[in-house]
Amino acid sequence: MANFETKEIKTFDYERPSIEKGYANQSLHVNISDSEISIKPVTEKMKEVFTGGKGFDLWLLWNAVKGNTKWNDPENEICVAGGPLCGTPVYPGSGKSIVTSISPTTGSVMDSNVGGHFGPFLKFSGFDALEVQGKASGDVVILIDGIDQKIRIMEMSGLPDGAHEVSAVLTEHFGQGKPRNISVITAGPGAKHTLIGCLNFSWYDLKRKRVRYKQAGRGGIGSVFADKGIKAIGVRWDSVNVDTNKPADKAALKAVAKNYSREIVELDPKQNEMSRVGTTHLVTIMNDYDLLPTHNYRYGQHKEAPNMGQEVYRRIFDPGFDGCWMGCTVACSHGIKDFVPLTGPYKGKKVFVDGPEYETIAGCGSNLGIFDPFTVAEMNFYCDTYGLDTISVGTAIAFVMECFETGLINHTHTGGMDFSFGNKVSALELVHQMAKGEGFGKIVGQGIRKMKAIFEKDYGADPRVLQDIGMEAKGLEFSEYMTKESLAQQGGYGLALKGPQHDEAWLIFLDMVHNFMPSFAQKAEALHWFPSFRTWFGLCGLCKLPWNDIVPEDNKDTAEPAKVMKHVEWYAQYFSAVTGRQVSPDDLILMSEAVYNFQRIFNLKMGFGRREHDDIPYRAVGPVTVVEYESRQDRYDTQLVEQHKVDIKDKSTDEKVALLRERREGMYEKLKDAVYERRGWTSDGIPTVETVKRLGIDFPEVLDVLKSHGIE
Amino acid sequence: MIKVKGKEFPWREGMTVADLLKDLDDSYTYVLVRINHKQVSKPDFDKTVIPDNSEVFLVPMVAGG
Numbered sequence: 012m013a014n015f016e017t018k019e020i021k022t023f024d025y026e027r028p029s030i031e032k033g034y035a036n037q038s039l040h041v042n043i044s045d046s047e048i049s050i051k052p053v054t055e056k057m058k059e060v061f062t063g064g065k066g067f068d069l070w071l072l073w074n075a076v077k078g079n080t081k082w083n084d085p086e087n088e089i090c091v092a093g094g095p096l097c098g099t100p101v102y103p104g105s106g107k108s109i110v111t112s113i114s115p116t117t118g119s120v121m122d123s124n125v126g127g128h129f130g131p132f133l134k135f136s137g138f139d140a141l142e143v144q145g146k147a148s149g150d151v152v153i154l155i156d157g158i159d160q161k162i163r164i165m166e167m168s169g170l171p172d173g174a175h176e177v178s179a180v181l182t183e184h185f186g187q188g189k190p191r192n193i194s195v196i197t198a199g200p201g202a203k204h205t206l207i208g209c210l211n212f213s214w215y216d217l218k219r220k221r222v223r224y225k226q227a228g229r230g231g232i233g234s235v236f237a238d239k240g241i242k243a244i245g246v247r248w249d250s251v252n253v254d255t256n257k258p259a260d261k262a263a264l265k266a267v268a269k270n271y272s273r274e275i276v277e278l279d280p281k282q283n284e285m286s287r288v289g290t291t292h293l294v295t296i297m298n299d300y301d302l303l304p305t306h307n308y309r310y311g312q313h314k315e316a317p318n319m320g321q322e323v324y325r326r327i328f329d330p331g332f333d334g335c336w337m338g339c340t341v342a343c344s345h346g347i348k349d350f351v352p353l354t355g356p357y358k359g360k361k362v363f364v365d366g367p368e369y370e371t372i373a374g375c376g377s378n379l380g381i382f383d384p385f386t387v388a389e390m391n392f393y394c395d396t397y398g399l400d401t402i403s404v405g406t407a408i409a410f411v412m413e414c415f416e417t418g419l420i421n422h423t424h425t426g427g428m429d430f431s432f433g434n435k436v437s438a439l440e441l442v443h444q445m446a447k448g449e450g451f452g453k454i455v456g457q458g459i460r461k462m463k464a465i466f467e468k469d470y471g472a473d474p475r476v477l478q479d480i481g482m483e484a485k486g487l488e489f490s491e492y493m494t495k496e497s498l499a500q501q502g503g504y505g506l507a508l509k510g511p512q513h514d515e516a517w518l519i520f521l522d523m524v525h526n527f528m529p530s531f532a533q534k535a536e537a538l539h540w541f542p543s544f545r546t547w548f549g550l551c552g553l554c555k556l557p558w559n560d561i562v563p564e565d566n567k568d569t570a571e572p573a574k575v576m577k578h579v580e581w582y583a584q585y586f587s588a589v590t591g592r593q594v595s596p597d598d599l600i601l602m603s604e605a606v607y608n609f610q611r612i613f614n615l616k617m618g619f620g621r622r623e624h625d626d627i628p629y630r631a632v633g634p635v636t637v638v639e640y641e642s643r644q645d646r647y648d649t650q651l652v653e654q655h656k657v658d659i660k661d662k663s664t665d666e667k668v669a670l671l672r673e674r675r676e677g678m679y680e681k682l683k684d685a686v687y688e689r690r691g692w693t694s695d696g697i698p699t700v701e702t703v704k705r706l707g708i709d710f711p712e713v714l715d716v717l718k719s720h721g722i723e
Numbered sequence: 724m725i726k727v728k729g730k731e732f733p734w735r736e737g738m739t740v741a742d743l744l745k746d747l748d749d750s751y752t753y754v755l756v757r758i759n760h761k762q763v764s765k766p767d768f769d770k771t772v773i774p775d776n777s778e779v780f781l782v783p784m785v786a787g788g
Contacts, residue, residue: 281780284760292762296755296784299764322760517786524754524765559786564728567751567783575785 015169015180020151021046023162027137030257033095033589034058038071039138039162041153043239044085044145046164053139060707064094065122065549066606067140068111069613072120073712075144078616082115082231083238085146091196091244092140093130095590097552098256099338101268102585103275104554106131106336108212114230114509115206115238116403116458117486119617120610121230121509124549126335126344127212127223128194131552132157132248135255147240154185155246158192170242173396174199175362177243178213179222185245190222191215196244197224198233199398204448205456207403207488208233211395218331223365225335225344228400229512230487231458237398251337259591267584271557275340279561288321288328289343290369295320297373301643302493302519304378306432307409308482308630309639311493315382319372323384329363341556343368352389354439357396367391367401373491374405379412380432390442397446402512403458404445406488408438410459410481419472426450459483479635484627485510485619494631496646497522498675499534502682505627506538508610514555515542521573535685537573544579546603551586558582605706608690608698609713615697616716622696625683633675637664640671647671697722726778734775741769743779755782 028035040049053067061070068090075088090111099105108130114121133141136157143153149166156163170177174197182193195213202208210233211224227233258264279285283292294316297303301311317323329348334341347364367375367387375390376382394401408430414420415430422429428437428451444452454465459481466472482489487510494500500523503516518537521527528534548555559575566572579596587593594602614620633647634640640647641664651657651667655674659667687694691702697720703709717723725734727743740756740763754765757780763771773779 282782283784295762296764299766300754321762325760520754520785525752562783562785564783566785572783573785 015167018166019163020166021048021164023048025050025137025160025162027157027160030135030255032259032591033256034063035134035137035139037138038067038140038142039155040142040144041162041164042145043143043147043151043153043164043241048162048164060605061609062094062550062602062606063139064092064097064552065109065111065546067092068109068122069120069606069610071140071142072111072113073613073616075142076113078618080113080617082113082118082235086144087113087235088142088144089232089235089239090140090142091129091133093134094550094552096256096585098131098134098251099253099258099264099268099589100251100336101253101265101272101338103272103339103341104336104557105552106339107548107552107554108133108227109549110210110227110232112230112232112235113617114232114486115234116231116460117510117619119485119509119619120613121232122549122610123210123227123229123232124514125210125212125227126225126554128214128336129196129212129246131251131336132194132246135248135251136246141244143239143241143244145239149240150242151240152181152242153244155244157246157248159247167242172200173356174211174398175222175224175396178211178224181243181245182213182215182222185247191217192247192249194246195222196236197242197398198236199396199446201394201397201399201442201446201456202233203237203398204453205399205445206231206234206461207400207407207456207458208237208398209394209400210236211398214335219329219348219363221363223335223344223346223363224395225365226395226400228402230509231400231403233398233400256589258589260588263584264588267581267588271578271581272338272340274563275557275561278564279341282561284321285341285343285556285560286333287330288325289333289345291324291367291372292321293369294372297492300524301496304373304409304491304493306380307378307413307480308489308493309413309636310642311495313377313382316377318382319376319384319387324367327384327388339554341554341561343556347388350388350392352392354389355393355443357392362392364388364392365395370491371401371405374402374409375438378405378409378491379438381435381438383435386435386439389439393439393442393446397442399442399445402490403488404442405491406482407455407459407462408441410462411441411455413480414466414472414477417476419476420466420470424451424470458486459488460486479629482628482630483510485624487511489631492517492519494519495633498678498682499528499537501627501632501679502534502538502686503541504631505625505679506683506686507542508607508614511627511631515545527573531681531685532689534682535689538686539689540574540600543600543603543607544574546607547582547599550602550606601706605708608702608706609708611692611698612703612708612713612716615720620696621720622683622687622694625696627679629672629676632679633671634668637668640664640668693722725773725776728781734773738773739769740767740771740773740779743773744768749781751783753781753783755784756780757782
């Protein structure tokens with residue numbers, strides 16, 4: 012056990028309120044610059060307009076920052092919230108938190124969702140949301156002690172560097188013999204030295220007697236955390252049962268929860284077996300459909316991909332219950348016990364790897380031309396304990412590898428390292444460099460947008476090529492799906508509020524395989540409904556996996572199978588039972604639409620949020636190079652001839668690449684038009700006054716932002 | 724004999740996933756089936772032979788990410 016010293020900076024006593032129908036009805040504000048702690052009321056209006064979770068986060072952050080606030084300004088905040096349904100132990104997937112902040116890589120508002128016990132424990136300790144503002148010079152640790160009703164700000168020196176060790180040490184220290192009462196947020200040294208840092212949210216795994224964690228990975232919020240000088244935030248809470256969240260109608264809650272939980276237990280073994288293999292089942296499926304990114308999204312398929320599929324991880328994962336919240340029957344948070352890294356500070360030591368999930372396998376594996384499950388596990392372990400987002404790390408290294416192989420950068424830029432695709436040693440070394448803020452890793456850790464600028468300015472690389480192959484939009488690295496053959500998913504990524512993350516919309520099968528949305532209007536409708544419904548999970552503290560990754564057996568016979576309406580109806584019943592606010596499925600969409608549009612306007616406030624910011628690199632739209640085109644020549648030739656009515660006789664591949672590009676880019680712009688119209692936005696992608704009035708977000712400050720952009 | 728949707732179903736030598744779906748007369752476009760624990764995607768339905776005594780799961784998959 013580490014030796015560390017604690018210096019108490021501030022202790023703040025408070026009276027914990029009773030939870031009422033899913034809400035604590037207050038939020039906690041901590042400013043670590045001056046150790047100021049205050050409690051703010053959560054008003055009925057806040058609940059009505061923003062619902063909770065991400066909605067509360069956004070509203071609190073909006074009020075804390077100005078339009079010119081930068082990610083590392085003291086006034087920037089990290090906001091954490093669950094939501095009114097968060098902490099319900101009987102309904103699967105009810106333990107999520109949402110974190111928001113101004114992002115170091117996008118410069119705008121970022122949100123990232125995460126499992127673990129922090130969100131539920133925070134609420135039961137008396138707070139629907141937490142705002143942390145300011146900056147400190149030392150290693151600050153904040154403890155929200157819901158049992159003793161105290162907030163403590165401490166400086167702790169001598170804590171270990173690795174997030175898994177910090178989480179374990181503080182869980183034991185604060186747990187007073189009951190480690191399951193503790194959840195800890197940590198980042199790590201990589202978060203401190205890069206802009207793509209993640210946050211680890213812990214829980215105590217009773218069976219394995221160890222601290223586990225999940226990650227709020229996207230957009231560098233871990234880097235904000237580290238830049239503020241925060242080492243950890245802990246929360247302490249006692250036992251939880253169905254009454255803890257004080258549902259308005261306990262009988263109704265138990266009835267709908269029982270249906271859902273039973274269905275998952277019955278159907279998951281018949282469907283994707285997520286309780287056994289997690290999301291690793293997606294690897295071979297994506298590969299089969301040419302959707303698994305390989306070699307920086309050039310291709311969607313590789314013959315070695317099955318080496319990292321669910322059949323392999325089924326054997327590697329440590330069997331047992333792996334729910335990241337109590338009572339979740341999906342229980343997909345699997346891990347690898349007694350893993351021995353071959354590199355880095357834990358080389359030769361047995362560690363537990365929390366993961367990998369699909370995104371990490373694709374990002375740190377296939378997209379780098381690496382098809383070795385153990386290298387992926389090692390990347391996963393180090394990214395987590397260093398506090399690095401595995402998606403941004405993977406996508407950034409994939410970009411580096413393509414730049415290296417095509418001669419845009421060379422050994423002199425990489426410190427002598429070879430970055431050919433498939434080079435496991437270099438990929439791992441780069442992660443270690445990111446953690447130390449040294450060498451080429453210091454540059455790669457800035458993320459792709461900043462790398463593009465450095466490669467152009469300092470290394471003389473062609474900016475047009477960098478733009479085409481650098482897989483970022485809005486400053487955020489793409490998550491791990493190929494979108495070339497799904498226009499709807501190009502929109503799913505490009506029109507997503509925070510940048511290209513699939514949590515807003517995943518429409519590839521519906522669009523590409525089922526052809527459920529052949530017209531622009533149908534695609535626009537999907538890009539209205541799905542982001543709205545998926546946003547709703549973030550307002551309530553829920554995981555989306557139980558909604559559509561395990562579906563009723565008769566779902567396929569319903570009018571709109573993709574929406575899984577039986578489950579949507581159950582969610583409406585669930586919300587009604589907890590909050591006492593009687594809602595229908597359509598009401599859920601309206602709740603989300605308000606927050607969704609508010610976030611779009613938040614982007615506008617920060618200087619983004621217009622049509623030009625919804626552009627995506629051409630690699631996401633179609634084949635950039637002759638080699639890519641020729642790898643799927645029949646497909647592209649057929650499309651040019653049959654869909655676009657182009658005479659390709661005597662055309663060179665270069666000419667066909669250009670012809671296809673012109674048409675596909677035109678289609679993406681048409682998609683933007685259709686989606687903006689459906690969402691009630693102007694052709695520049697800005698919500699109209701009519702839209703914000705309809706959604707009840709026409710506050711004076713919102714209207715002022717719109718007015719400053721000519722919208723009145 | 725194989726098991727499909729929890730019920731016994733006659734097996735024949737060389738029977739592929741595509742053959743089975745045709746025999747079942749199920750018009751839904753499945754993207755995935757599982758033969759025991761092994762996943763088979765639609766592009767491979769017509770070249771994947773189902774072994775005797777297998778359990779086949781028709782996975783009504785609509786999502787991915």
